[in-house]
Amino acid sequence: MFLLQMGATAICIALLPLSYVWIKASDDKFRKLVWVTTFLTLDLIMFGGFTRLTDSGLGCPDWPGCYGTASPFLAHAQIAAAHAALPSGPVSMVKAWIEMIHRYFATAIGVLIIAQTASAWVARIKRKSLHVSPWWPTALLLLIVVQGAFGAWTVTLKLQPVIVTTHLLLGLTLLGSLAWFAARLTPLPAYEPEIARYRAAALAGLVLLAIQLALGGWVSTNYAVLACTDFPTCNGQWIPPMNFAQGFHLWRALGMTGNGEVITQDALVAIHWTHRTFAFVVIAYLAGLALKMRRYESLRRPATGVLIVLALQFATGLSNIVLQWPLPIAVAHNGGAAVLLLLVVMLNFRTASSRLGRAAVAPREAAPA
Incomplete structure (x- = not known):
C-alpha cells in the first residue's frame, strides 16, 4: 500500500x-x-x-x-x-x-x-x-x-x-x-563547418571532466574534503604522506579499509590531493579550449559559460577548504560541477553536429521556444 x-x-x-x-x-x-x-x-x-x-x-x-x-x-x-x-x-x-x-x-x-x-x-x-x-x-x-x-x-x-x-x-x-x-x-545556431575540427578536443575535455567528477564524488562520499586544511600546500607540504592503496580501494565500508580497519588520515589525504591536483589539469585544458571556441558564434555562449563556471568552481572549491566546508558553498560546488557537465556536453553536441554537416532540427520544422 x-x-x-x-x-x-x-x-x-x-x-x-x-x-x-x-x-x-x-x-x-x-x-x-x-x-x-x-x-x-x-x-x-x-x-x-x-x-x-x-x-x-x-x-x-x-x-x-x-x-x-x-x-x-x-x-x-x-x-x-x-x-x-x-x-x-x-x-x-x-x-x-x-x-x-x-x-x-x-x-x-x-x-x-x-x-x-x-x-x-x-x-x-x-x-x-x-x-x-x-x-x-x-x-x-x-x-x-x-x-x-x-x-x-x-x-x-x-x-x-x-x-x-x-x-x-x-x-x-x-x-x-x-x-x-x-x-x-x-535548432542549432548558424552552420559553421570549421568548428568540426574541435570535435576530438571537445570529447577529450568531456573525458577529463568525467574523471574529475568521479574523483570529486570519491572525495565527497569518503568525507575527505577537509583532509587537506590549507592551500596551495596540503597540511603544510606540497606532497604530504599519502596512502593510495587504502584511499582508492573501492569495495569497502564507509570510513573503513578493505581489511575492516578504520581508514587512515593518509588515505583521506591521498583522495583529496588527487582530486585537487587533477583539477588543475582539467581547468587548464577546458579554459584553453573554451578560449579558442569563443571565436565562433555558435560556440560562444557555452564556451563563455565554461570559463565562468570554471572560475566559480575554483572559488567554491578553495572556499570549502579555507572556510571549513560550509554547507551552502559545498552544495554550490556540487551544482557547479553538474552545470559544467551540461556546458561541455553542449560543446560536444555542437561540434559533432557541424562535423556531420547538419542541424539537430531543421529550423523551418522546429517549433518556436
Whole structure:
C-alpha cells in the first residue's frame, strides 16, 4: 500500500511540470518536456548533494519508504525512537524528510521520463515526426531504473563509497544524456563547418571532466574534503604522506579499509590531493579550449559559460577548504560541477553536429521556444 502512496505522491509532483508544458508550450510540447526534465534533473542532483552533505542519506534507513511507510509523518514513532537512542546518529525527523523529499523528487523525474517514452512511441505509431528515435527516451528510462537500483543500494549498503559515487555518476550521466537529447530537438545556431575540427578536443575535455567528477564524488562520499586544511600546500607540504592503496580501494565500508580497519588520515589525504591536483589539469585544458571556441558564434555562449563556471568552481572549491566546508558553498560546488557537465556536453553536441554537416532540427520544422 505504501508503494502506491509513494507513487501517487510522485505523480502529483510530476503533474506540476507536465501542466506547465501543456499550458505554456506551443506546437512542440515534447521538446519543452525534455528541456524541463533536464532542468529538474539538474535540481535533483543538487538536492542529492544537499542530502549527502547534511548526512541525511540514512535519514530513513530502509528503501523505498521510511520504516515501511510512505512518509516520515507515518513513521514518526520509529524516527523518534531511533533519534532518542542515538541523538548524534543518522536518523532524525529533519534528515528523514530531506531523504524522502529526494526520493519523491527522483521518482517524479522517472514519471516525466515515462511520459517522454510514451509520447515518443505514440508519435511513432501515429507516424508523427519528433526528429528523434523513441529509443532515446526508452534508453533514458532504463538508465533511471538502474539509477534507482543504486539509490536503493546506497541505503541498504549503508553509504558504501563506491555505491554512492556510482549513484552520483549515473545521475550525472542521466543529466548529460538528457541535455544531448534536448539539443537534438532544438535548432542549432548558424552552420559553421570549421568548428568540426574541435570535435576530438571537445570529447577529450568531456573525458577529463568525467574523471574529475568521479574523483570529486570519491572525495565527497569518503568525507575527505577537509583532509587537506590549507592551500596551495596540503597540511603544510606540497606532497604530504599519502596512502593510495587504502584511499582508492573501492569495495569497502564507509570510513573503513578493505581489511575492516578504520581508514587512515593518509588515505583521506591521498583522495583529496588527487582530486585537487587533477583539477588543475582539467581547468587548464577546458579554459584553453573554451578560449579558442569563443571565436565562433555558435560556440560562444557555452564556451563563455565554461570559463565562468570554471572560475566559480575554483572559488567554491578553495572556499570549502579555507572556510571549513560550509554547507551552502559545498552544495554550490556540487551544482557547479553538474552545470559544467551540461556546458561541455553542449560543446560536444555542437561540434559533432557541424562535423556531420547538419542541424539537430531543421529550423523551418522546429517549433518556436
